[in-house]
Amino acid sequence: MTTTDRLLLGPGPGNPYPEAVAGLARPLLGHMDPEFIAVLDETMARLRTVYRTANPLTLPISGTGSAGMEACFVNLLEPGDTAIVGANGVFGDRMCEVARRCGAEVVRIEGEWGRALDPQRLLDAQRAHPHARLVAVVHAETSTGVRNEVAPLRALQDTDTLFVLDAVTSLAGIPVEIDAWGVDAAYSATQKCLGVPPGLSPVTFSPRAVARVQSRATPAQSWYLDLALIASYVAGSARVYHHTAPVSMVFALHAALGAILEEGLEAVWARHAAVGAHLHDALPEMGFPLLAQEGHRLPELTTAWLPDGLDDAALRRALLSDYGIEIGGGLGQFAGKAWRFGFMGHSARERSVVTLLGALRDLR
Amino acid sequence: MTTTDRLLLGPGPGNPYPEAVAGLARPLLGHMDPEFIAVLDETMARLRTVYRTANPLTLPISGTGSAGMEACFVNLLEPGDTAIVGANGVFGDRMCEVARRCGAEVVRIEGEWGRALDPQRLLDAQRAHPHARLVAVVHAETSTGVRNEVAPLRALQDTDTLFVLDAVTSLAGIPVEIDAWGVDAAYSATQKCLGVPPGLSPVTFSPRAVARVQSRATPAQSWYLDLALIASYVAGSARVYHHTAPVSMVFALHAALGAILEEGLEAVWARHAAVGAHLHDALPEMGFPLLAQEGHRLPELTTAWLPDGLDDAALRRALLSDYGIEIGGGLGQFAGKAWRFGFMGHSARERSVVTLLGALRDLR
Numbered sequence: 001m002t003t004t005d006r007l008l009l010g011p012g013p014g015n016p017y018p019e020a021v022a023g024l025a026r027p028l029l030g031h032m033d034p035e036f037i038a039v040l041d042e043t044m045a046r047l048r049t050v051y052r053t054a055n056p057l058t059l060p061i062s063g064t065g066s067a068g069m070e071a072c073f074v075n076l077l078e079p080g081d082t083a084i085v086g087a088n089g090v091f092g093d094r095m096c097e098v099a100r101r102c103g104a105e106v107v108r109i110e111g112e113w114g115r116a117l118d119p120q121r122l123l124d125a126q127r128a129h130p131h132a133r134l135v136a137v138v139h140a141e142t143s144t145g146v147r148n149e150v151a152p153l154r155a156l157q158d159t160d161t162l163f164v165l166d167a168v169t170s171l172a173g174i175p176v177e178i179d180a181w182g183v184d185a186a187y188s189a190t191q192k193c194l195g196v197p198p199g200l201s202p203v204t205f206s207p208r209a210v211a212r213v214q215s216r217a218t219p220a221q222s223w224y225l226d227l228a229l230i231a232s233y234v235a236g237s238a239r240v241y242h243h244t245a246p247v248s249m250v251f252a253l254h255a256a257l258g259a260i261l262e263e264g265l266e267a268v269w270a271r272h273a274a275v276g277a278h279l280h281d282a283l284p285e286m287g288f289p290l291l292a293q294e295g296h297r298l299p300e301l302t303t304a305w306l307p308d309g310l311d312d313a314a315l316r317r318a319l320l321s322d323y324g325i326e327i328g329g330g331l332g333q334f335a336g337k338a339w340r341f342g343f344m345g346h347s348a349r350e351r352s353v354v355t356l357l358g359a360l361r362d363l364r
Numbered sequence: 365m366t367t368t369d370r371l372l373l374g375p376g377p378g379n380p381y382p383e384a385v386a387g388l389a390r391p392l393l394g395h396m397d398p399e400f401i402a403v404l405d406e407t408m409a410r411l412r413t414v415y416r417t418a419n420p421l422t423l424p425i426s427g428t429g430s431a432g433m434e435a436c437f438v439n440l441l442e443p444g445d446t447a448i449v450g451a452n453g454v455f456g457d458r459m460c461e462v463a464r465r466c467g468a469e470v471v472r473i474e475g476e477w478g479r480a481l482d483p484q485r486l487l488d489a490q491r492a493h494p495h496a497r498l499v500a501v502v503h504a505e506t507s508t509g510v511r512n513e514v515a516p517l518r519a520l521q522d523t524d525t526l527f528v529l530d531a532v533t534s535l536a537g538i539p540v541e542i543d544a545w546g547v548d549a550a551y552s553a554t555q556k557c558l559g560v561p562p563g564l565s566p567v568t569f570s571p572r573a574v575a576r577v578q579s580r581a582t583p584a585q586s587w588y589l590d591l592a593l594i595a596s597y598v599a600g601s602a603r604v605y606h607h608t609a610p611v612s613m614v615f616a617l618h619a620a621l622g623a624i625l626e627e628g629l630e631a632v633w634a635r636h637a638a639v640g641a642h643l644h645d646a647l648p649e650m651g652f653p654l655l656a657q658e659g660h661r662l663p664e665l666t667t668a669w670l671p672d673g674l675d676d677a678a679l680r681r682a683l684l685s686d687y688g689i690e691i692g693g694g695l696g697q698f699a700g701k702a703w704r705f706g707f708m709g710h711s712a713r714e715r716s717v718v719t720l721l722g723a724l725r726d727l728r
Contacts, residue, residue, distance in 0.1 A: 005391040008393075010394055010396075013394060021389055029372075031377070033684070035367045062427055063431065098588075199563055223430070224433075247377065248562075248613075249612075249613070326394045326397060
């Protein structure tokens with residue numbers, strides 16, 4: 001079965017860094033092999049650097065980004081807890097649903113799609129629900145292209161409420177400052193700006209989040225995602241077997257993080273910013289008005305309205321079949337009305353922008 | 365960071381088929397790309413062939429084997445349900461724990477480690493608990509090297525109780541007959557006899573298991589593992605996005621299944637059987653008495669007692685460092701007393717046996 005070598009400019013996966021692909025193909029090791037444990041340790045150290053945190057419990061969860069989301073909620077919530085969740089896109093809605101399935105009372109702070117959520121509304125909700133277990137918000141909404149302002153949520157450190165951040169589409173694309181912002185738990189995904197194929201979800205838990213996990217009255221409802229158990233494999237001195245780590249994917253993540261840190265994290269952010277700015281300039285000129293609120297536009301994930309009369313499905317099909325370029329359609333309430341362009345990880349290159357713009361010019 | 369090219373003869377992962385490694389390195393596709401959907405469809409068809417089932421809902425779960433276990437329990441159990449679980453090893457115990465975290469009343473049918481569980485005891489337990497939601501048992505216990513007799517559990521088809529099978533270490537190593545045995549739900553893992561790196565868990569659900577999922581009073585407690593949602597991506601005509609599939613791992617599984625079916629499933633079973641028989645003959649002669657009950661020894665996963673005076677850790681370390689050969693120590697109550705040898709997937713070759721035996725002879 002033949003498949004095509006695509007230029008991946010949708011909402012993820014992006015094209016993996018060549019180093020990540022080489023990592024995948026590395027000779028396999030057992031998950032208890034001292035050589036693998038050393039690679040895992042270095043991977044976790046690199047994740048701390050990228051997350052800008054000193055949190056010891058910083059590790060890749062053995063599943064995709066949604067597994068990381070679930071890992072945060074099943075470990076931090078117990079039935080009856082209150083969870084305050086910002087919802088201005090598909091992934092905020094998903095957090096509400098996951099929290100509900102943990103038996104939590106969800107206080108949903110709804111925001112208009114395409115606009116940023118005012119962090120003061122989340123802080124006000126916490127003041128109204130001072131015993132809330134956590135406030136959760138999406139940093140970079142993949143469904144809308146919006147960057148939510150999250151640094152002010154640092155104020156939650158003065159309360160007993162934990163701050164949970166979805167960093168799926170932001171980590172290694174735009175600044176993420178776990179310690180400076182007082183984030184207690186965050187999750188990401190490998191296939192976005194980290195430039196690795198999908199399959200792992202890097203998470204980080206602050207000491208007070210870890211204390212919360214350790215003081216639970218009931219075990220986490222998920223055995224697979226139970227961080228108390230996982231921690232004794234990834235971080236305990238005894239390395240107690242929990243489940244078999246996805247070794248090849250960890251090799252790939254390790255290698256991509258190496259490439260990112262060699263380029264320099266700030267340089268990687270600047271590369272994403274430059275590519276995004278180029279695209280944001282060009283799209284309106286070509287008749288695609290930008291969708292996301294000005295000042296809150298993600299450089300790595302751009303949303304744009306479709307011009308009147310443009311045939312969404314046909315044009316995306318032509319991009320894919322004639323040029324091997326994948327872009328993303330609208331998700332949720334934007335389906336059929338907008339497109340999503342992702343320039344993430346290895347895809348975040350000037351070359352990718354001129355390729356996309358050239359193909360679009362030819363097709364229209 | 366350099367790592368070694370190991371001969372993986374422990375309890376898993378085994379060495380991947382070369383085709384699987386080539387699959388990993390294939391150019392990445394998006395999870396909604398028609399070309400990827402075609403590969404996923406063919407992967408599911410191949411899994412049906414290997415599982416010997418016509419079940420439409422046969423798919424890779426985006427996690428390791430323990431995620432597949434959890435997927436079976438969270439989808440089939442609701443709080444208050446009774447689950448009858450056979451427990452004669454670590455993985456039977458794990459099933460009890462996962463079922464408990466789903467809120468189930470667990471009826472634990474304990475068996476001696478190293479001996480097979482009498483399936484009549486499970487059927488008797490079902491007769492004593494006729495409203496039990498499911499009976500679950502491990503086919504090939506990775507911790508003991510025992511093959512449990514599971515075909516007689518077909519009798520559960522005459523009851524309202526579902527039959528759940530752990531096929532982690534049996535699938536593509538010894539005969540697994542989902543439809544002939546009346547199995548309602550089974551899960552496996554890629555890093556054992558399927559000869560793929562760890563990271564996916566193939567599961568299969570019978571029509572009556574699917575009906576059970578559809579008639580739940582409450583949603584599954586896991587959103588990530590909710591088969592009602594996953595099915596609309598993998599099998600629905602609309603291919604509704606749920607989570608981003610681990611594309612590279614699916615490529616690897618697709619390729620390994622292709623290699624297995626090209627060799628022929630019966631030929632692959634015969635290869636595992638021949639390699640296991642060779643090892644079972646040789647180990648006692650070398651002073652390693654076989655641990656598992658005669659007549660129930662797995663060819664792909666052999667357990668043997670350590671000779672008196674043998675230094676467990678030192679000898680395994682020497683095998684690893686001097687010969688690059690990984691074998692497994694004892695797990696649970698066999699820690700320090702037994703070894704586990706896995707000859708699974710691409711590792712199941714005569715060449716692997718002579719290599720191991722030669723190294724052991726040299727080291728002792």
